[in-house]
Amino acid sequence: MSASVSSTATGRKPRLLVLLGPTAVGKTALSLLLARQFNCEIISGDSMQVYRGMDIGTAKVLPEEQQRIPHHMIDIRNPDEPFSAADFQSMAKACIQDIHERGKLPFVVGGTGLYIESLCFDYQFSEGASDEAFREEQRLFALEHGPEALLDKLRAVDPITASRLHVNDQRRIVRALEVYHLSGISMSEHQHRQKKDSPYEYCMVGLTMDRDLLYKRIEARVDIMLQDGLVEEVQGLLDQGYSRDLVSMQGLGYKEIAAALTGEMPMDTAVSLLKQGTRRFAKRQLSWFRHMKEIEWVDVTEHANLLAHLNTISGIITRKFPNDESNRG
Template identity: 45%
Template sequence: MAGSVIETPLSAPVLILIGPTAVGKTALSLALAERFSCEIVGLDSMQIYRHMDIGTAKATPEERARVPHHLLDVVDPDEEYHVARYVADATEACRQIIGRGNRPLLVGGTGLYLKGLLEGLFEIPPVPETIRASLNQRLAEEGRALLFAELSRCDPESAGRIHPNDTHRLLRALEIFQATGRPWSEHLRAQKAQPALTNVLQLGLLCERSVLYERINLRVEQMVSEGLLGEVEKLLGMGYDPGLKSMQSIGYRHMVQFLKGEWDWEETLFLLARDTRRYAKRQMTWFGNDPAIRWFAPADTGPIFGCVEGFLAGAKGE
C-alpha cells in the first residue's frame, strides 16, 4: 500500500519499547505505562491473532486490567494481516490514545512493523497473475540462481540489496520489472514514503546472551506448563489448517509436528527452545543496526525513566 495511507503523521511524542523475545519487555512496559500515563499498543506480528495466547505470550487479563492494551486479537488465524494494515491500525490507535490525553507506548519485537511506522510504506505496482505464475514456473524449472542473474542485469540496484536466497523479494523485483518495464529501485526512488510517527523515543532492552537464552528456556517451560499443546489442539479442532502462516510460527508448528508424530516430546521441546533462541538472535541483528535505539538492561528502571522524562520534557518545549 502507499505512503498515502498515512495522510498526516503524528507529531505528538510516542514511546517505543523493543527487544528480543523473553528479554523482559512486558514488566517494564507496565511500569512505564503506569508512570507516564501510557496505553500500550502491540508491536507484534503474532499477537494480532485471536485464539493464539499462550504461544504468543500475550499480556494476561490481569496485566490488561492494569493498563489498556491495543492491537491484540485483531484477526482470526486464517485472515491476512500485513504491515500496511498494521501501520494504519497502529496509527489510528495512537491517535485515539492521544485524544484521550494519554501517551502511546508501542511494545514488541517485530522490526518490520516498526520500520513501516517510522519510514513509511511504498506502493507496489499491481502485477498480472500470468507474470507471477510464469516466474514461479521458471523458478521451479531453472532455479533461483538463474533468476537472480537476470535480476542483476535488469535491476542491478535491487539485486545489490536482495540476498540471493531471498526468493520472495527476488520474485517481487522481477514481477515489478516485467509488469511495468521499470526496475523496482526506480519505483522506490519516485515515491516519497511518509512516516506515521515523527516524534519518537526508541528504548531497547538487551542482556547477556547467556542470560537471554536462559530466559528463553524458562519461557518455553512456562508456555508448555500453561497449556501450549492444548491451545494448538484447540486451534486444529476449530479447523485452522496447520499450513497457515499463523500456524507455522514458532511454538505452534512445533506442537503440530509433535501431534503428527514427527517428533517425540523431548525433541519437540529442544527444537522449540533452539528455534526461539535463533529468532531472538535475528531480532537483535535487526535492531542492532538502528543507531536511534537507546539500549538498557531490563533492570535499569531508573535510567530508563530518566531517559523518558528527558524526552518528554524536550517534546513539551518544542
C-alpha cells in the same frame, strides 16, 4: 491538559514512546511499569499477537494486566485472516491518534522490526505491484526443492532481508523475491531508501542483554509455555480446522507443536526445534534492530535489578520528552 494533547494542538508532532527488543528479554514487565508511570496506553508491536486464540505461544499480556493498562492491536484477527505490515501501520496510526485525543501517551511495545519501523517512519507500501504467475512459480519451486532452497534464492539477491526471515516464512520470502523481480531493487534497498522523517516526536528504547543469558531465558520461557498449556492451545486450533499451512500457524511454537501432534516427529524433538528456532529468531530480531540508529539501548543483563532498569529508561524518556510531568500517573 496533558503534554500529548497540547503537542498536537500547538502543531508539534505527537509524541510516541517505543520499547523494543528480542523475545524473552523482559519487555512486558518493564512496559507495564512504564505505562503506569507515564500515563500510557500500549500498542502491541508483535506480528503474532494480532491473532485470536493464539495466547500462550505469543506470550500475550494476561487479561487482568490488559484491564489495568489498555492494550491495542491484540486479538484483532482470526488465525486464517490475512494481516500485513501495511495493515498494522494503518491501524496503529489510528490508535495513536485516538490515544492522544484522550490525553494519554501512546506506547508501542514489541519485537517485530518491520512493523515498528514502518509505523515510526511512515513507510510507503507498494501493495499493488504483484505478479501472481511469479508467486506461483516460487511456490512450486519450494515444493520441489524445499524451503531452504527458496531462501537461498533470496540470499542471492537480497542477503539482508534473507537474514531477517525464517526459512518457513514462505509468504514473506516470496514477496521479497517478487519485489526484486518487479523492480530490480531488493526489498532491503527499498526500505533503506525510505525517508527517515517521522510523523512523530518519538523516544525509542531498546532492551539488550548478554546473549547466553538471553538464550537461557528463551529456553525457560518455552518450558513455561508448555506448562501453561501450549500443546493444548495448538491442539485446539487444529481441532477448529485451522490449517498448518496458514501464516499464523507457521509461527514459532505453533509449527513445531503441530508437527508433533500430527505425528511428524516426537514431542521432545519438536520442543528442541522450538527452542533452537526461538534462539535464531532472537538473533534475527537483534540484527534488524542494530541498523536502527535511533534506538537508545539499555542493557538489562542484571534482569533482577528491575528498579534500576526502570529508572534508567525513565531518565531517557524524561530527557526526550521534557516538561511532560502531566503525563505521569
